[in-house]
Amino acid sequence: MVLVLGSHLSWAIENVYTKVMVGSKIKNQYVFLVLIMALSVVVLPFVSVKYIYMPTVSIFAWLVLASILYTAGSLPYIKAMKMEEVTRINILWNTIPVFNLILGWVLIGDKISLTEFLAMFFLINGAILASLKREQSVFKFSKAFYLMILSCILYSAYAVVVRFISREISFPTIFFWTTILNAIFILVCLFNKNNRRDLVEVFKTESSGFFLLFLVVIAISNLGTFLNQWALSLKAGALVYSFEGVQVLIVFFLALGVAKLSPGFIAESFDRKNLLIKFLSFLLVAIGIVLLVV
DSSP: HHHHHHHHHHHHHHHHHHHHIIIIOOHHHHHHHHHEEEEGGGEEESSSSGGGGOOHHHHHHHHHHHHHHHHHHHHHHHHHHHSSOOHHHHHHHGGGHHHHHHHHHHHHHHOOOOOHHHHHHHHHHHHHTTTTTTTTTEEEEEHHHHHHHHHHHHHHHHHHHHHHTTTTTTTHHHHHHHHHHHHHGGGGGGHHHHHHHHHHHHHHHOOOOHHOOOOOOOHHHHHHHHHHHHTTTSSSOOOOOOOOHHHHHHHHHHHHHHHHTTTTOOOOSSSHHHHHHHHHHHHHHHHHHHHHHO
């Protein structure tokens, strides 16, 4: 519980910061990911030397797969964040336990109980409701819905792989190698000339304070990843990710505060009908979470 709640608190801070960055500072999503992955490597010296070693070829191949899935899941997430409110995005994260249950059932033979099926029903419907947005008296599906579903599927597959690897090697070793591999994979984006140009422009225009704050937030986010992988080494992904609702609440209040203090950074719909949709979707998600946990 402590590990999971700690990871969601860390990620909630990162989610709101990401929305501010891609919404007002760094328009190129690939440049943003390059900076995230590159700065993530800075935290690696904090991993104890005893956990840093070369695993077997088969385990390393699984580590490569986990990193590919994580990096691939980051791309639609950042794009969705540019298009949609951060509070809605976080509600959609709650579909991860659903895909964890399905992937665990298909890939490693986990059983799905009737209670878990009911939980999936509430979680899916909560996510669908969260994707509805009132525009000019008409409710429409959010454009980010399908991007987030893709992201959640990829992150779910990543969680299943990490859970599998953790049976063979310790989670600090997993964290060390996935962080390095994530950075390597995302650097492929720099083969694109426009991405290189935009990255240089960021370094030219932004201050040292900007990069210091960026580093602090990335360190917090990596702490969340570390705690998450620790939790995955102890429990199944469906249970670990079933506490996304806590992150939803934290993000809602953080986003509300930022939107009120600096509306130019975050735009959120706080009219009664949109708030009602968010509340009802969270209620459905909360029921699904309770069914998974009890």
